[in-house]
Amino acid sequence: MNLARIHLILIVALLCAVFAGPAHAADLISKQSFGEKNEIILKFSVEVDKIKAAKISTYTVFEEQDPDIRLELASATPNYKGTGVSLRFKEPLNTAHTHVVTVKNLAGVDKASTKVSKSYLGYLFSIFISALLINNFVFTKYLGLCVFFGTSKRKSTAKGMGVVFTMVMVVSASMSWFFYNFILIPYNLNFLQIVVFIGLVSLTVQAVDTILRKVNPILFNSFGVYLVLVIANCVIIAVPLMLANNNYNYFETFMLALGAGGGFLLALYLMSSVSERMQLANIPPTFKGLPIAFIVAGQFAMAFLGFSGLQIF
Amino acid sequence: MANDKSSMQLVANGILKENPIFRLALSMCPAVGISTTVMNGFMLGIAVLFVQVFSSLTISMVKNLIHPRIRIPTYTLTIATWVTVIDMVLAAYLPEAYAKMGIFVKLIVAFAIITMRLEMFACKEPVGASFWDGLGMGLGFMIGMMTIGLVRELLGSGAILGYDVLGFKPLLFFILPSAGFFVVGLMMAFFNSIEIYYKRKKGFKS
Numbered sequence: 478m479n480l481a482r483i484h485l486i487l488i489v490a491l492l493c494a495v496f497a498g499p500a501h502a503a504d505l506i507s508k509q510s511f512g513e514k515n516e517i518i519l520k521f522s523v524e525v526d527k528i529k530a531a532k533i534s535t536y537t538v539f540e541e542q543d544p545d546i547r548l549e550l551a552s553a554t555p556n557y558k559g560t561g562v563s564l565r566f567k568e569p570l571n572t573a574h575t576h577v578v579t580v581k582n583l584a585g586v587d588k589a590s591t592k593v594s595k596s597y598l599g600y601l602f603s604i605f606i607s608a609l610l611i612n613n614f615v616f617t618k619y620l621g622l623c624v625f626f627g628t629s630k631r632k633s634t635a636k637g638m639g640v641v642f643t644m645v646m647v648v649s650a651s652m653s654w655f656f657y658n659f660i661l662i663p664y665n666l667n668f669l670q671i672v673v674f675i676g677l678v679s680l681t682v683q684a685v686d687t688i689l690r691k692v693n694p695i696l697f698n699s700f701g702v703y704l705v706l707v708i709a710n711c712v713i714i715a716v717p718l719m720l721a722n723n724n725y726n727y728f729e730t731f732m733l734a735l736g737a738g739g740g741f742l743l744a745l746y747l748m749s750s751v752s753e754r755m756q757l758a759n760i761p762p763t764f765k766g767l768p769i770a771f772i773v774a775g776q777f778a779m780a781f782l783g784f785s786g787l788q789i790f
Numbered sequence: 791m792a793n794d795k796s797s798m799q800l801v802a803n804g805i806l807k808e809n810p811i812f813r814l815a816l817s818m819c820p821a822v823g824i825s826t827t828v829m830n831g832f833m834l835g836i837a838v839l840f841v842q843v844f845s846s847l848t849i850s851m852v853k854n855l856i857h858p859r860i861r862i863p864t865y866t867l868t869i870a871t872w873v874t875v876i877d878m879v880l881a882a883y884l885p886e887a888y889a890k891m892g893i894f895v896k897l898i899v900a901f902a903i904i905t906m907r908l909e910m911f912a913c914k915e916p917v918g919a920s921f922w923d924g925l926g927m928g929l930g931f932m933i934g935m936m937t938i939g940l941v942r943e944l945l946g947s948g949a950i951l952g953y954d955v956l957g958f959k960p961l962l963f964f965i966l967p968s969a970g971f972f973v974v975g976l977m978m979a980f981f982n983s984i985e986i987y988y989k990r991k992k993g994f995k996s
Binding site for chain 1: 863
């Protein structure tokens with residue numbers, strides 16, 4: 478008896494929820510997405526009054542973390558049928574942040590609001606691509622040049638070095654993230670950043686060395702020599718410092734470290750391919766060795782500038 | 791050993807004979823990354839000079855207490871401590887310059903030149919000599935950075951230390967970040983050519 482009544486109430490409630498749909502505030506906007514740099518596109522579930530929808534004052538938009546700062550709209554253009562609208566802003570939007578759009582007095586609904594954000598996986602992927610190509614650590618951030626010029630003579634060395642770097646980077650960044658969020662921040666020890674991070678990096682290198690020696694001696698024989706070089710290198714220590722600066726969560730940290738390592742591998746591989754060719758070339762004696770390597774790297778850096786406009790999501 | 795060298799010889803050695811940037815080709819990252827103006831080079835040079843001198847002094851003082859097997863971690867932690875000090879001092883007193891240098895101040899901790907001097911010099915020599923060696927190396931780094939900065943600022947924006955000297959901008963390309971590679975490469979080639987020229991001259995004389 479009692480159970481039946483509960484069922485009845487539940488079913489009624491569900492029905493109410495379903496039928497109330499079109500009139501319900503949250504369902505007025507059926508789809509929302511970022512358009513171009515300064516554009517948000519909304520889709521409505523019903524046809525709306527086009528004149529009302531074209532008014533700027535109908536909409537209020539702000540970033541989720543600063544609700545006090547209203548973003549200024551330049552125009553609102555409804556589409557032909559009146560089932561959608563494209564909002565254009567005076568300034569480009571920071572699409573990495575979540576935006577809240579509120580619609581007032583449209584299609585008989587007092588107020589409807591929705592959140593516009595990029596898909597999280599897309600955001601993670603964009604961090605990866607950014608660290609790999611757009612902000613390549615060697616060619617656009619100029620980090621790790623000592624190792625870069627030292628070990629990019631042969632392809633096999635370059636590959637081994639790049640893999641070891643990626644591995645150490647991911648492990649040390651994960652550990653640094655953990656220490657930063659659970660020890661440095663709670664106890665207000667932020668000023669110890671550098672000491673803690675460099676300690677963790679050396680520790681990781683030492684640990685990778687010991688583990689690899691026991692687990693996979695063949696791999697150790699081919700990689701072991703590079704491990705010593707890894708300790709004093711700015712590429713590795715830069716990743717923890719960056720994640721502390723940007724307050725990344727774990728997944729973001731992981732993608733950043735992976736992208737940075739992959740970018741370093743890519744740079745080493747590209748450079749070693751050129752170096753192998755240069756050994757056969759007739760280079761003027763004044764340019765032999767480092768000078769020509771620098772100039773080749775400069776050309777790569779200019780080529781990588783081309784990635785700066787890349788935006789996938 | 792370097793014991794018989796005077797203090798001035800040690801300083802000159804760091805600036806000329808073993809210049810960290812042009813001769814040893816260590817610590818290239820800042821030389822390419824932020825040497826767009828003379829001022830940037832000077833500021834980072836000061837920071838490196840400070841860290842180099844004080845870590846040389848520290849290691850030289852405690853060199854007999856360090857177990858040889860853990861010497862590298864000891865060096866790293868000593869450098870990290872002094873880098874933290876200069877990082878906080880710069881952030882507090884020169885916030886504008888600090889913002890320009892960005893992450894590179896913290897990255898002094900990973901500069902190969904400092905660790906190398908501790909390993910090669912400070913852990914064997916007395917305190918006084920280590921001080922002069924650190925000073926020379928730091929000054930050498932600073933002068934190298936400022937030279938690159940001078941070339942890039944003069945050719946890129948026609949100015950020195952922010953003052954307009956030429957009145958026009960010869961090659962805007964040099965102010966672009968990627969030009970750092972070209973400038974360093976060309977300067978190295980220039981120094982090489984001087985060396986080759988002198989060697990050839992000597993060869994003809996004898």
